[in-house]
Amino acid sequence: MPLVDPVTMGTGSKDLATRWLSQVAGKKIGNVTDETTFAKSELPKEHRILKEGDMATMDHNPDRLNLHVDNDGTVKNVTAG
Template sequence: MPLVVPGLMGTGGDDKLSKWQNELMGKKLGDQSDQMTFAKKDLPQQHRVIKEGDMSTQDFNQDRLNIHVGNDGTVNKVTHG
């Protein structure tokens, strides 16, 4: 049986995460939006971009969007926390 933690899972936050995953996956971040780029100015205020191999804090902030990018700058993972 999977572990369910109140406030972390099944709260509707998955809908927001799915939206951001659909918007960002496979794109690069830039100054303007087009088919292959997402404008940084349109990201939520609480976000961080984590490059491949970068260190990041392990503190949990449920409102923060974590955008993981590869060495070429392409988004390959999006999480909350």
């Protein structure tokens, strides 16, 4: 279960992305949540982690969280769709 559930708190995909960005920006996605890592198990069910240069489907899913990470796995941006 996520620490914060932006899906029920926001009104749209921009709200979803903004709320999650504040939770995960600058952190790596891992198995536990601590000062430098955010637990993958706490992300919404509908999510994908995209590294620089990764291909992604273009289907739009407003409930899906897209975590954009750099080459070392640090979250740089979050979008929804």
